[in-house]
Amino acid sequence: MTALISFTIYLFFVFLLAFFANRAGKSKSFLSEYFLGSKSIGLWAFAFTYAATSASGGSFMGFPSLIYTHGWVLAWWIAGYMVVPMIALGLLAKRLNQIGRIAGAITIPELLRRRFESKSVGNVATALVVFFMFFFLMAQFKAGAQIMATLLEGVAGYQSLVIAIESATDGMPWVGAADGDYLLCLIIFAVSVIVYTTFGGFRAVVWTDVMQGIVMGIGVLVMLVLAISQVGGLANATRQLDEMTPPRHVTVVLQSDGPLESEIILARGDWILMKDEEGVVRLKSTELISVGEMESHPVEALQITTPAEIAKVRKLVDPKISLRASLIEEPILYAYGDSKKGVYVHAPGPSKDSPAGFLGVMLALSFFAFWNFSGAGQPSYMVRQMAFRDTLTLRRSMVMVAFYFSLIYFPLVIIFTCARVLLPGMEIHPDRVMPEMAAALTENAGVPWLAGLLVAAPFAAVMSSVDSFLLLVSSGVVRDIYQESINPNASEKQMKRLSYLVTVVVGLLGVIAVLHPPQFLQDLIVFASSGLGACFLMPMIFALYWPRTTSSGMVWGMLSGGAVVLLLYLVGYCINDRFGEYLLLGLHPFIWSVLVSTVFIVTLSLTGREPPAALRERFFGQV
Amino acid sequence: MTDGFRWSIGDAFSKVHGMEDQDESLNLRSSFEQARKEFWFMIVTWVFFAGWTTTYNGLFAKGEPGVPVEIVLGVPRWVVFGVGLPWVVAVSVTVWFAFCFMKDTPLGGEEEGE
Numbered sequence: 001m002t003a004l005i006s007f008t009i010y011l012f013f014v015f016l017l018a019f020f021a022n023r024a025g026k027s028k029s030f031l032s033e034y035f036l037g038s039k040s041i042g043l044w045a046f047a048f049t050y051a052a053t054s055a056s057g058g059s060f061m062g063f064p065s066l067i068y069t070h071g072w073v074l075a076w077w078i079a080g081y082m083v084v085p086m087i088a089l090g091l092l093a094k095r096l097n098q099i100g101r102i103a104g105a106i107t108i109p110e111l112l113r114r115r116f117e118s119k120s121v122g123n124v125a126t127a128l129v130v131f132f133m134f135f136f137l138m139a140q141f142k143a144g145a146q147i148m149a150t151l152l153e154g155v156a157g158y159q160s161l162v163i164a165i166e167s168a169t170d171g172m173p174w175v176g177a178a179d180g181d182y183l184l185c186l187i188i189f190a191v192s193v194i195v196y197t198t199f200g201g202f203r204a205v206v207w208t209d210v211m212q213g214i215v216m217g218i219g220v221l222v223m224l225v226l227a228i229s230q231v232g233g234l235a236n237a238t239r240q241l242d243e244m245t246p247p248r249h250v251t252v253v254l255q256s257d258g259p260l261e262s263e264i265i266l267a268r269g270d271w272i273l274m275k276d277e278e279g280v281v282r283l284k285s286t287e288l289i290s291v292g293e294m295e296s297h298p299v300e301a302l303q304i305t306t307p308a309e310i311a312k313v314r315k316l317v318d319p320k321i322s323l324r325a326s327l328i329e330e331p332i333l334y335a336y337g338d339s340k341k342g343v344y345v346h347a348p349g350p351s352k353d354s355p356a357g358f359l360g361v362m363l364a365l366s367f368f369a370f371w372n373f374s375g376a377g378q379p380s381y382m383v384r385q386m387a388f389r390d391t392l393t394l395r396r397s398m399v400m401v402a403f404y405f406s407l408i409y410f411p412l413v414i415i416f417t418c419a420r421v422l423l424p425g426m427e428i429h430p431d432r433v434m435p436e437m438a439a440a441l442t443e444n445a446g447v448p449w450l451a452g453l454l455v456a457a458p459f460a461a462v463m464s465s466v467d468s469f470l471l472l473v474s475s476g477v478v479r480d481i482y483q484e485s486i487n488p489n490a491s492e493k494q495m496k497r498l499s500y501l502v503t504v505v506v507g508l509l510g511v512i513a514v515l516h517p518p519q520f521l522q523d524l525i526v527f528a529s530s531g532l533g534a535c536f537l538m539p540m541i542f543a544l545y546w547p548r549t550t551s552s553g554m555v556w557g558m559l560s561g562g563a564v565v566l567l568l569y570l571v572g573y574c575i576n577d578r579f580g581e582y583l584l585l586g587l588h589p590f591i592w593s594v595l596v597s598t599v600f601i602v603t604l605s606l607t608g609r610e611p612p613a614a615l616r617e618r619f620f621g622q623v
Numbered sequence: 624m625t626d627g628f629r630w631s632i633g634d635a636f637s638k639v640h641g642m643e644d645q646d647e648s649l650n651l652r653s654s655f656e657q658a659r660k661e662f663w664f665m666i667v668t669w670v671f672f673a674g675w676t677t678t679y680n681g682l683f684a685k686g687e688p689g690v691p692v693e694i695v696l697g698v699p700r701w702v703v704f705g706v707g708l709p710w711v712v713a714v715s716v717t718v719w720f721a722f723c724f725m726k727d728t729p730l731g732g733e734e735e736g737e
Binding site: 072073075076079080082083085086087090091094095097098101102233234235237238239242342345346347348361364365368369372390391392394395396398399402403406410414544545619620621 | 694699
């Protein structure tokens, strides 16, 4: 409850900032202000809006779950971030800002349209931004709802509200099939973000990003100190990790000695002793056993295999539960790492699915490229690079973000390798390891109210990403579709109303789409980042640095990049029967998309008619 | 002759002869070329650090079966030399790049300001 109060105070400040942002932008041109903050973003705002948008729900929810599941190898997986501030901020920013100003553009599709004086370039860019950005929105909404659920769990009245929502939506198509608690949390989260984004526009998004960036930084540092002290020192945690072996996914039945005299409800996450009294399993779902029964239905569970962990979790078994678990099927072993000590402290890291382990050398290299170049190719970052005031702001921001990322990403690896030691069995719901860890650390330290601030960190990350994506999608619709193609003479008042309306509608569509979220948050985020990076990285580099690039080269460069990512994900789905990429020759689809996109742009530009001299001079100066 | 004096003569000359557009175009060209130089520096930097982490970790991150992990500063040794150290160097290069190599450029176009 105390966590919820401190979290509510945090939300209050977010709305306050949106209110002031709305007032601050009143005297400016509406569209430029609403979507780009009048291109006047200074050092702190630029650095933090970039960093906070980058550190999305993926960094604070998906990344911790990967660290927890695969161990220290995630330090290598994320190593590309050491040069992200230089590459992702520096590669395009200066030219992007300059060309954006010369073209008088507010959005990325608009910039491309004017750079090539081609409507088809702008239309293709708009369609691709809206398509891939929607997957991002879905992932962030899911992450936001999950954090909200952790906060509200145990709050008086929450369960009755959940039951009320479930009965109200029962029978409704699509909505009715969603879990009541997820639906409630999703609605609370979505309404908060949609309201402040709609009300405050880009300036509110940037200002709240600054606050959220600071909250994230403080949250991570506090967690770092608490985690290291509670685990008995980092070296101790690493040594314990070295002894660990991956858990096994099992199916069990829960048996009692005789017919039950009263109904038993076992919650997801409950620990149960095995029949031999030696092993321990953790339930993956809620199970109800009725009066008179002696045995449950088959239940999925997680079996811990490390002796030290077993000794630890045996203390967590509720002594009132007399039921014992018996395996009814062969356990599902990790494809790499089962019974193997040291997998959590060495590469390639344990993997449930891949016999080659989690991170091979080629995949590690792919990710080193992915974080940098896919980051540079994200329209949500590009639009920020169009908004900084001058190049001095850019240079200083680069340094500030370099220190900021160092303080965020490496400590996250430390915190969640410690989480493996402190919170066994989180594989039943790895995406929730961040809020669970925040709650556990603060409770152990006797400061439960601090959990509100720590949980606010990932929540801030999710919010600062959702608001940016919302604006990006709505700017695509309002500026690039409506004003450009439907009503070029729309008045300022019409545009204002439409911008508010579209931001709300896009947000609501995101909520509806994510009522039945895909299982893997991080997979969805990597897919959306790859798609956007594939569509925009190489086309934008050529548009900014190669005067010879033609509009047909651009159109096919964007389409081919996106198509390669879609195709390799489709192949991955067909082969693995789950959402995920196909690693052709061990390389991530993003790498292939960059290569294919480059071939299309260069070939079509060189074989096409040279762009007009006036156009080249306008954007590249006199030769 | 000071730069200021040279510029003021240049400005006056441009105004008299309507050469402002040409100056702007030349400035744009030189800022484009500077940006292109910075672009290639960043690509080379990326190759260097990608090479460092991939080579070092490819060789040493796997560990020996049955041999306990070697710990330096509380973390596995390969993390220190394959991720931590290059990270510190990369941040230093970023600082040098931002303050010494990258040049300020007038961004031009419409500037609304606050």
